Amino acid sequence: MKLNYRLYRAIKNNLFTSLIILSAILVLVPLFLIIKYVFVQGASSLNLSFFTELPKPVGEIGGGMKHAILGTIYIVLLGALIAVPIGVTCGVYLCEFSKSKLSKTLKLCVDLMSGIPSIVIGIFAYLMVVVPLKSFSALAGGVALSIIMLPIIIKTSEEILKLVPNHIREAGLALGLPRWKVILFIILKGSLSNLLTGIILAISRAAGETAPLLFTAFGNMYLSFNMKEPMATLPVQIYTYAISPFKDWQRQAWAGAFVLMVLILSMNLFARYILTKMKDKKGY
Amino acid sequence: MIKLNSKTQDAVLFYVLRFISLLVIGLLLFIIFVLLKAAGPAIKLNGLSFIVRKEWNPVEDQYGALPFIFGTLITSFVAVLIATPISIFVALFISEYLPKSISRVISLMVEMVAAIPSIVFGLWGIFYLSPLMKSTIAPFLKSTLGFLPLFDGPSFGIGILTASLVLSIMIVPTISSICRSVFELIPQHQKEASFALGSTKYEMIKMAVLTPSISGISSAVVLGLGRALGETMAVTMLIGNSPIISKSLFSPAATMASVMANEYTDANNPLHVSSLCYLALLLFFITFLSNLFAKSIVKNFSKIG
Structure with a gap:
């Protein structure tokens, strides 16, 4: 009887172990198959003209997405230009004055903001920028992306600044420096390269966003660097091409997805x- | 030039930081205000009955949100239903079964999946999953579980189930990485105590890892749900975009996010635009509530722990 019970437990244990391993394999393998599929499809559709040419008229084979690649870079940088100063400032506030009531409210707001669906942010940017300017514009796209980047930048810069050990702050204050000098010239200057990584993380998230650009930057078929005009972006271009019936456009959508993913x-x-x-090192 | 002493200088800094922080808080409120204002005409016309009306016909100025709320909820719930057990198993596998050096690499790879843009998932869904659904998965489900109303009718490749499957792939990394960090909070001695009492690994995991992590796991699931609710592009490309309510998971549908993505640029009628903004507002509040809920779970959790 006792032996039977032990056997039963052992069997249950083994069953559970095999179930876990099996299900993990069942997830991980398809997950990597997807990535492989996208990479293979994308890499085989890629050619040089994809990077150097503009789209050809409908029906003609060939052409590329040069305008969309440059457009994505333009709009993402525009968004970063708005979001980075505000985001890092809020990060400083959260780190340096973390006990105040405002900073708790701000933290909650940041969490809630990062949960806003990106399409809703798109509609907000449309109402705020496109409607008053009466035209789809790269500027509207930049505003939408900046709202997406903002919570990420705030969170990462807060975390990064918190890693600066307290004795460095105190050393600065002990030298008689005012607090703003400690923050600006010791804490911020010392974490500059780490702050940059947080910004890169935010940029990488924003660069893949499609939904907020659909009715802000909108997209076009030629090269443009005018902030007040519609501008093509890689994700929107992929979307337009993917749902089109033309084989060559679908091929280019794959190539675009590959470039975007890389x-x-x-x-x-x-x-x-x-x-x-940096976290492994913990401090200086 | 006025020379400020360092105390005033610090006060200036403090107020500048405070001002910018207030600005960000204000932005959140401003977003709500702008959406509310744009949705005004639709709210005035339909009020809350907008939520329960089934008709969505811009040509005849009929606007009801029920099909989209239904589509959003069903795709997200099915996705969470598929993703939750898988994510927990993956998290357990990574944190309890793999040696540390391998687990680091694998968890990084899983998290990389979360960084893949949704448009890429949509593309993969259109060209790989939806043909596969039509040719293999749907016939298989029909032949084994076809007696259920869930698997009624023909599959066209695109539809609720296809969208949910892609969504579940997208939220697995979110849920499993949060679960993993919750599991890592469990003190080592607690696990060892369980082993010392003679439990098998399964019993140890059940008693020492899963039971104390229940609230952490639930908040991970709710956060995954929040991500699924707001997901736009992949769903728009795979759900078929027709505002109908059907029992079958094979049937096409539309979600709140997908109808916005499809119709917002073409909407000329002011009432149509306003109704779409009303939908945006509703979606905003649904995700808002689910995130708030997830946060409150974490808060209660940290009080106990």
Whole structure:
């Protein structure tokens, strides 16, 4: 009887172990198959003209997405230009005055803001920028992306600044420096490269967003660097091409997805690598 | 030039930081205000009955949100239903079964999946999953579970189930990485105590890891749900975009986010635009509530722990 019970427990244990391993394999393998599928499809659709040419008229084969690649870079940088100063400032506030009531409210707001669906942010940017200017514009796209980046930048910069050990702050204050000088010239200057990784993380997230750009930057078929005009972006261009019936456009959508993925994953990996290295070191 | 002493300088800094922080808090309120204002005409016309009306026909100025709320909720719930057990198992596998060096690499790879843009998932869904659904998965489900109303009718490849499957792949990394960090909070001695009492690994995991993590796991699930509710592009590309309510998971549907993505640029009628903004407001509040809920779980959790 006692032996039977022990056997029963052992069997249950083994069953559970095999179930876990099996299900983990069942998830991880398809997950990597997806990535492989996208990479293979994308890499085989890629050619040089994809990077150097503009789209050809409908029906003609060939052409590329040069305008969309440059447009994505333009709009993402525009968004970063708005979000970075505000985000880092809020990060400083959260880190340096973390006990105040306002900073608790801000933290809650940041969490809730990062949960807003990106399409809703798109509608907000449409109402705020597109309606008054009466035209789809790169500026509206930049505003939408900046709202997406903001919570990420605030959170990462707060975390990064918190890693600066307290004795460094105190050393600065002990020298008789006012607090703003300690923050600006010791804490911020010392964490500059780490702050940059947080910003890269935010940029990598924003670069892949499609929904908020659909009715802000909108997209076009030629090269444009005018902030007040519609501008093509890689994600929106992929979307337009993917749902089109033309084989060659679908091929280009794959190529676009490949470029976008390589861009985003490499930025993301780079940022994570630096962040984990920094956290391992913990302090200076 | 006025020379400020360092105390005033610090006060200036403090107020500048405070001002910018207030600005960000204000932005959140401003977003709500702008959406509320844009949705005004639709709210005035339909009020709360907007939520329960089934008709969505911009040509005849009929606007009801029920099909979209239904689509959003069903796709998200099915996705969470699929993703939750899988994510927990993956998290357990990574944190309890793998040696540390391998687990680091694998968890990084899982988290990388979370960084893949949703448009790429949508693309994969259109060209890989939806043909596979039509040719293999749907016939298989029909032949084994076809007696259920859930698997009624023909599958066109795109539809609720396809969208939910892609969504579940997208939220697995979110849920499993939070679960993993919750499991890592369990003190080592607690696990060892369980082993010392003679439990098998299964019993140890059940008693020492899963039971104390219940609230952490639930908040991870709710956060995953929040991500699924707001997901736009992948769903828009895979759900078929027709505002109908059907029992079958094979049937096409539309979600709140997908109808916004599809119709917002083409909407000329002011009432149509306003109704879409009303939908945006509703979606905003649904995700808002689910995130708030997840946070409150974490708060209660940290009080106990």
